[in-house]
Amino acid sequence: MRKVCNKECIFVKAGGSWITFKDKPFSIDYSALKSLANIMLRVQDRVSIVLGHGGGSFAHPVVNLFSKSDQSIALVQCNKATRTLNNLVSSFLAEAGVRAFSMQTSAMISCIDGVLETFAKPVIKVLSKGLIPIVYGDCIACSDSYKVASTEEVFKALSKHIKPSRIVFLERVSGVYTKDPLVYRDAELIPVISRHNYDEVKSLLTPSPVIDVTGGMLSKIEHSLELSRAMGIKVIVVSGFDEESSINAIVSGESYRGTTIVW
Ligand SMILES: Nc1ncnc2c1ncn2[C@@H]1O[C@H](COP(=O)(O)OP(=O)(O)OP(=O)(O)O)[C@@H](O)[C@H]1O
Ligand SMILES: [Mg+2]
Incomplete structure (x- = not known):
């Protein structure tokens, strides 16, 4: 790969569960966006970044609501929800001084028999100018129906063209725990997840109380392990509110509080 x-x-x-309040449709957590801006301002001259964000309280409830509707209605409503959130996030970052450049994700990914194909040239060009392309979890028109592609899947599709040195998930929680830390106070942080303890971790994870149409934390771990195996990289989950850990994870991949996912 070039x-x-x-x-x-x-x-x-930037996890949708971090930048929005996932249990309140169309809500934004502006304190998370402020932290995201602080983090991006401190890393944008040190590394090249492809930023993605999840659909959070904008996409998941809408996709869920229209899941039984005609597919054209579902696609239109999902598209409206995801680009509204992306516009808010991208504009917030740009106004804060981040070299943010929004990339309409459904316009650069196609779906053939459920497999995503990316036209990555615009992202590569934007990166070469030292800007931060911003992609997002989106609904993609498919040959038969449509696919709700999580940011994790968008990253996977993009990684066929752009090889990352590592992937960092900025979340509301500080990593993967023995149980959902937002529900259970006695949840314990799992420092490393690999193929050796994956089965054990999987047995601990229960579905999140909030709607996540793309599979929540478990599917995040599965996609991460697959990316780590395919690319020989590590994937890090930290809290975006922990700005020092986030910056260290992004810039060096060392010295952070969080979970490391490595094949
Ligand atoms: N064992 C666990 N450890 C950590 N988080 C967990 C666990 N079980 C459930 N969760 C929940 O998973 C959430 C993160 O996954 P989820 O897919 O909901 O968010 P996201 O990927 O940030 O959102 P989006 O899909 O909108 O981008 C956390 O905020 C937490 O509440
Ligand atoms: Mg998710």
């Missing part, structure tokens, strides 16, 4: 980043290339996802 080297496309000027500096070390890092994929960063």
